[in-house]
Amino acid sequence: MGKMVLNKLPAPTFRYIGVNFTEREAEPAKQAEIIASGKAEPVRIERNTEESAEYNLTVNAGERLDVYIYSTAGGFCDIKADIMAGGELTLIQVFEKSASNISRVKANIGDSGAFKSVVLVIDAQDTVCEVDTELSGRGARFECDTGFVLDGDSRADINVIATHTGKKTVSEITARGVLSGRAEKIFKGTIDFKKGAKGSKGTESEETLLLNDEVRNRTVPLILCAEEQVEGSHGASIGRLDGKSVFYMRSRGIPEEKIYRLLANAKIEQILRKTDDSQTAERVRGAISGGEEDG
Amino acid sequence: MKEKTQVDDIDRSLYDFRYDEDESEFFDSGISDDIIRAISDEKNDTDWMREFRLRSLAIYERTKMTDWGPSIEGLDLDNIVTYIRQSSRMNTDWESVPEDIKDTFERLGIPQAERESLAGVGAQYDSELVYHNVRKEVAESGVVYTDLESAMHDPAYADMIREHFMKLVPPTDHKFAALHGAVWSGGSFVYVPRGVKLDIPLQSYFRLNAKGAGQFEHTLIILEDNSSLHFIEGCSAPKYYEAGLHAGCVELFVGKNAKLRYSTIENWSKNMYNLNTKRALVEEGGKVEWVSGSFGSHVSYLYPTSILNGRGATAEFTGITFAGAGQNLDTGAKIIHNAPDTSSYINTKSISKSGGISTFRSAVTVAKKAEGSRSSVSCESLMLDDISRSDTIPVMDIRTDKADIGHEAKIGRISDEAVFYLTSRGLDEESARAMIVRGFADNVSKELPLEYAMEMNNLIGLEMKGSIG
Numbered sequence: 001m002g003k004m005v006l007n008k009l010p011a012p013t014f015r016y017i018g019v020n021f022t023e024r025e026a027e028p029a030k031q032a033e034i035i036a037s038g039k040a041e042p043v044r045i046e047r048n049t050e051e052s053a054e055y056n057l058t059v060n061a062g063e064r065l066d067v068y069i070y071s072t073a074g075g076f077c078d079i080k081a082d083i084m085a086g087g088e089l090t091l092i093q094v095f096e097k098s099a100s101n102i103s104r105v106k107a108n109i110g111d112s113g114a115f116k117s118v119v120l121v122i123d124a125q126d127t128v129c130e131v132d133t134e135l136s137g138r139g140a141r142f143e144c145d146t147g148f149v150l151d152g153d154s155r156a157d158i159n160v161i162a163t164h165t166g167k168k169t170v171s172e173i174t175a176r177g178v179l180s181g182r183a184e185k186i187f188k189g190t191i192d193f194k195k196g197a198k199g200s201k202g203t204e205s206e207e208t209l210l211l212n213d214e215v216r217n218r219t220v221p222l223i224l225c226a227e228e229q230v231e232g233s234h235g236a237s238i239g240r241l242d243g244k245s246v247f248y249m250r251s252r253g254i255p256e257e258k259i260y261r262l263l264a265n266a267k268i269e270q271i272l273r274k275t276d277d278s279q280t281a282e283r284v285r286g287a288i289s290g291g292e293e294d295g
Numbered sequence: 296m297k298e299k300t301q302v303d304d305i306d307r308s309l310y311d312f313r314y315d316e317d318e319s320e321f322f323d324s325g326i327s328d329d330i331i332r333a334i335s336d337e338k339n340d341t342d343w344m345r346e347f348r349l350r351s352l353a354i355y356e357r358t359k360m361t362d363w364g365p366s367i368e369g370l371d372l373d374n375i376v377t378y379i380r381q382s383s384r385m386n387t388d389w390e391s392v393p394e395d396i397k398d399t400f401e402r403l404g405i406p407q408a409e410r411e412s413l414a415g416v417g418a419q420y421d422s423e424l425v426y427h428n429v430r431k432e433v434a435e436s437g438v439v440y441t442d443l444e445s446a447m448h449d450p451a452y453a454d455m456i457r458e459h460f461m462k463l464v465p466p467t468d469h470k471f472a473a474l475h476g477a478v479w480s481g482g483s484f485v486y487v488p489r490g491v492k493l494d495i496p497l498q499s500y501f502r503l504n505a506k507g508a509g510q511f512e513h514t515l516i517i518l519e520d521n522s523s524l525h526f527i528e529g530c531s532a533p534k535y536y537e538a539g540l541h542a543g544c545v546e547l548f549v550g551k552n553a554k555l556r557y558s559t560i561e562n563w564s565k566n567m568y569n570l571n572t573k574r575a576l577v578e579e580g581g582k583v584e585w586v587s588g589s590f591g592s593h594v595s596y597l598y599p600t601s602i603l604n605g606r607g608a609t610a611e612f613t614g615i616t617f618a619g620a621g622q623n624l625d626t627g628a629k630i631i632h633n634a635p636d637t638s639s640y641i642n643t644k645s646i647s648k649s650g651g652i653s654t655f656r657s658a659v660t661v662a663k664k665a666e667g668s669r670s671s672v673s674c675e676s677l678m679l680d681d682i683s684r685s686d687t688i689p690v691m692d693i694r695t696d697k698a699d700i701g702h703e704a705k706i707g708r709i710s711d712e713a714v715f716y717l718t719s720r721g722l723d724e725e726s727a728r729a730m731i732v733r734g735f736a737d738n739v740s741k742e743l744p745l746e747y748a749m750e751m752n753n754l755i756g757l758e759m760k761g762s763i764g
Contacts, residue, residue, distance in 0.1 A: 011654075011686060011688055012362070012363040013363055013656060013658070013688050013690055014363070014629075014656075014658050014690070015363065017658055017660075017690050017692055019690060020363070179696075195681065210693065210695070210696035210698075211696055212696055213663055213666070213694075213695045213696050213697060214663075215694070215696060216692070216693070216694050217691075217692075217693045217694075218690065218691065218692045218693075219690070219691045219693075219702070220688075220689070220690050220691075221687075221689060221702065221704065222686070222687065222688050222689075223676075223686065223687045223704055223706050224686045225676070225678060225684065225685045225686065225706050226684045227678075227681055228678040228679070228680055228681040228683075228708050229681070229708060230678075230706070230707070230708075231706070231707045232704075232705070232706040232707070233703070233704065233705045233706070234687075234702070234703065234704040234705075235701075235702065235703045235704075236691070236700070236701065236702040236703075237700070237701055237702075238691060238693055238698075238699075238700040238701075238702075239693070239696070239697075239698050239699040239700050240696050240697060240698070240699070
């Protein structure tokens with residue numbers, strides 16, 4: 001097993017912050033599994049061994065594909081996705097109480113295609129996840145929601161890249177979650193407008209609640225722009241709960257610890273509602289409440 | 296017929312003049328033990344400074360070039376002259392300054408500004424300060440404004456300088472900090488005693504006249520508790536085809552409840568590599584305000600750093616960067632919250648045009664002990680054509696839950712609706728676009744001293760001329 005450089009920041013920055021890349025031990029899978037669109041039901045994959053896996057997802061023109069990957073044992077998961085004209089891919093990855101997860105997604109979206117990616121990290125020990133998407137077709141859309149609930153010594157390093165090469169493409173990157181215990185999180189989100197991506201738009205936002213003074217949060221929102229006719233924006237809010245919300249809930253008799261947990265859950269619920277998949281929602285809610293009992 | 300103008304570059308005729316130099320006064324190009332010892336001899340360095348320079352050289356030799364910013368491949372350090380001896384020594388009487396140097400600064404308007412609106416002026420020409428003066432009433436209040444080298448040999452300040460020199464920016468910080476430690480020359484020393492508040496600014500002006508040379512001035516400012524100061528720094532150079540290097544260093548020590556505003560208008564010529572390091576240490580209740588305009592140089596790496604070291608310390612950074620043809624300007628700020636209840640505010644604007652590259656880069660670090668701290672970062676970028684580039688690369692590193700951190704960034708172009716509105720009110724398109732860009736830069740220009748704000752507006756007007764094809 002060799003060391004692999006992962007989650008490279010598309011434009012590196014000050015070395016002392018330690019966000020330019022990360023390294024983990026990993027080895028590629030021996031064989032790739034091909035999953036194509038045209039299935040009546042979503043494809044659900046339970047990854048309960050540490051064995052490396054490679055999935056090639058193909059979404060044919062005008063078709064859709066829904067893939068759910070639940071990782072409970074860690075390991076390296078390498079995903080390539082090709083979304084053809086008018087195709088739609090939903091890829092939901094859930095990382096639960098596993099030891100060491102590495103996930104790398106490389107996607108390409110054709111004309112008017114859509115890629116919806118959801119990454120949920122619920123108290124997994126060590127997660128390195130990258131979703132690197134090129135919006136090459138005219139009118140391609142990319143939406144990436146990341147949710148995280150990290151406690152204890154958990155750490156997560158997430159790298160989302162939206163590269164706009166096609167005209168009138170749209171990307172939306174969001175990250176929401178809470179850190180408690182001694183958890184560490186790095187979220188890197190990049191909107192990269194290449195020359196020629198006229199009429200494209202990219203937005204990025206992050207809301208991170210910090211619940212303990214042992215946590216460490218690093219946020220790296222990049223907008224790279226080589227095209228005049230584009231619009232890009234980013235907003236981030238990091239810190240504790242605002243005093244008014246805490247006061248209101250306390251005045252309703254809810255103890256402070258419970259308030260924080262409720263609001264943390266609310267952040268994940270926002271993402272679960274968008275996924276519109278009861279099976280995933282139940283599973284994630286179960287994982288979060290399990291964390292509560294432990295905590 | 297509508298006039299179509301084409302301006303390839305900012306009209307730099309104000310800055311773009313030069314005088315011949317006597318090359319026998321140039322030290323050898325490149326960096327070596329012998330050159331460093333010769334600089335020490337020339338300056339009659341104390342033993343500790345002589346050792347400091349040699350130690351910095353050793354650090355320089357073993358430190359790698361940075362690998363994350365704009366390319367500096369065009370800079371051949373073996374061809375840079377690190378020290379140029381001046382034919383005359385530092386003067387406090389303007390009339391005693393050599394004629395060609397005096398003429399340079401007269402043309403830049405420095406003596407006039409001194410007469411009209413400054414508490415004191417320093418002027419550096421190539422490697423050495425050539426003029427330093429401070430108003431009588433300012434000197435009587437105990438304010439010291441002199442060249443760093445004289446102060447270093449003055450028993451009244453020698454220990455103070457040794458205690459502070461390159462303590463905020465140690466030679467180990469990066470390769471060009473090490474180079475600075477080895478070859479530094481010139482620069483100002485300012486000391487403001489406890490409780491003294493200067494109402495009018497001090498200004499240092501740095502002029503690099505020689506071709507293929509480097510300027511390595513060191514500015515050290517110490518504000519005692521409850522004092523205040525506005526310090527203005529201006530830089531320019533004539534245009535040569537050979538690369539020039541500016542690797543200065545600024546160290547600011549802001550005492551308890553003291554306030555320092557540090558304004559810079561950097562307008563180096565477009566053959567310059569501007570690799571400058573600026574850092575401030577702010578104690579309890581103190582405040583540092585950086586106002587920074589970056590218009591010149593071929594390549595810039597510039598990120599003034601504020602270390603908020605005492606409870607309630609504050610930093611504000613207001614900056615504008617305008618990158619035109621042939622320029623790659625990587626600018627921004629760094630803030631380190633290292634004490635409770637500290638606050639910081641970064642507000643920047645960048646404009647890219649005619650193939651220029653503008654990068655906003657920042658880092659906000661909140662240490663575990665900085666409970667109750669707040670930080671807000673706002674950066675906006677404007678692309679004026681599709682051959683330029685504009686990047687924003689901010690980082691936030693937060694290690695306490697008791698902090699409130701906000702960040703927003705926007706990138707875009709001049710909206711067609713705004714141009715349509717203004718043209719429907721009788722403005723031609725070029726004037727409308729220039730007005731929108733001035734409005735975009737307004738919250739930065741209003742922080743600048745008036746003459747610099749006017750200069751910035753003129754620069755924007757010139758850059759916008761010919762922008763409509």
